[in-house]
Amino acid sequence: MQTIQKKEQFQQDLLRWYEREHRDLPWRKTSNPYYIWVSEVMLQQTRVDTVIPYYERFIEAFPTLEALAAAEEQDVLKLWEGLGYYSRARNLQTGARQVVEQFNGVVPNDRARISTLRGVGPYTAGAVLSIAYGVPEHAVDGNVMRVFSRLQRIEADIAKAKNKKIFEEAVMDVISHEDPSSFNQAIMELGAIVCTPKNPHCLLCPVQSHCAAHEAGVQEQLPVKVKKTKVKRVTVIPYVFIDEAGHVLVRQRPETGLLSNLWEFPYEEATKDNLDAMDQLVFDRYGVEVEGEPIEYEPYEHVFSHLRWFIYPKVVRVKGMLVPSENHQVVDYATLQQLPKPVPVLRLIEQLETNELFST
Ligand code: SF4
Structure with a gap:
């Protein structure tokens, strides 16, 4: 991380550019704190x-x-219809009622008090304070973090909430005390039209000479944002039933959702409650009489974007013939080959082939 050395020059370059280039937006024609507040709430997650x-x-x-x-x-809510995230509208109205009841109708002009209003987080507080009241306060959102991660080569992961403080401090270090309103809006504008997420327009950038990422040629690699996807872990037990003709039972997945319409061996999701009784439960469901003990095959894993399957396959020889039912078919090896199947099923079939389970 590098700090901006020529702070006054940086402010001047940024503010002159903003004065010249900023877009003419309705909320930029006012310093009414209520109007600024409304605009900032509406702009969250919306173009x-x-x-x-x-x-x-x-x-x-x-x-x-x-x-x-x-x-x-x-x-x-009617006036918010189509904007989405309707809790924003409810919170805004609750916040307005708080101002009327607790602050004599005047939006507070310091961070401690304004932050007590419903729906006013650190960003909205800083935006209203700086734009409406000219208070030098940070207003850090994803755009601002991107710009500062590049300006100062900050490699902290912007997806981690605890790292926001680093960016708030970086802004406080260089914010203009003469014109914090234009300063914060200029940074937001820079992020929106010049220092864009992909292909930042460094050649047109008014603060290029202050930018550590540009100097090192690493602007495309910043900000660091590690995706956190919560992966659900599920234990899955597929049953390969083989009847006396060497045919197997397969079922088609539902039309919607994960792996829709593909074919698979019937499987159960195991929990610690159903594990002991599971075999018998499945045999009863399919009305099969079993020949010998189920054979456990090599376990393996399959990862979807938000889901990890731990797969423990079992092969079960059944007496007599398997019977098709709704969504289920009894197929020979050749037919099985032709049905569309997802990767985890293909991997199990490979195991079955290795063990020469099918009579082709
Ligand atoms: S020089 Fe490029 S990377 Fe640096 S702030 Fe300007 S647009 Fe962003």
Whole structure:
């Protein structure tokens, strides 16, 4: 991590560019804290172009904080219709009511008090404080983290909540005390139109000469964002039933969801509660009489994006002939080959072939 050395020059380069180039957005024509608050809430997870008409209609319908506080929730939600994340609208109205009841209708102008309002997190607090009140406070969201990760070559993972502090401190170190409103908006604007997630436009960047990532040529590798996907782990027991004709029972998966419409051997998900009784349960379900003990095959794993299967296959010889039923077919080896099957089933078939289980 490198700090920005020429801070005043950096501020000047950034602010001059912003003055010249910034987009003309409705919430940039006001310093009314209520309007800034509405715009910042609407802009969370939503594109600027989408927000503009919603913002204008909302402000027209509820021109003051008091009007929003006194409105019916249904009317507020109606104006939010299509923007999504409706809890934002409810929180905004609750926050407006808090301001009316607890702060005499004046949006607080310090971080401690404004943060007590419903739905006002560190970013919204900083945005309202700096833009509406000119308080030099950080307003760090994903865009700002991206810009600063490049400017200062910060390699901390921006997906980790605890690392946000690093970026907040980085902003506080260089924020303009003369014009924090334009400074924060300029950083946001830079992230939106120049220092974009992919292919940042470094040649057009007003602060290129201050940028550590550009100097090292690593801007494309920043920010570091490690995806955290929670992987569900499931133990799966497929049963390969083989009848006296050498045919096997297969079933087709449902039309929607994971591996939809593909064919597989019937399987059960094991839990510690059903494990002991599982074999008998499955045999009863399919009405099969078993010849000898089930043979346990080599376990293996299969990983989906959010799911990891631990697969413990069993081969079961049955007396007589298997019977097809809804979604289930009894097939010979040649037919089995033709059915579309997912990778974990193909891997099991490989094992069956190695063990010369099929009479072809
Ligand atoms: S020089 Fe490139 S990477 Fe650095 S801040 Fe500007 S656009 Fe972003």
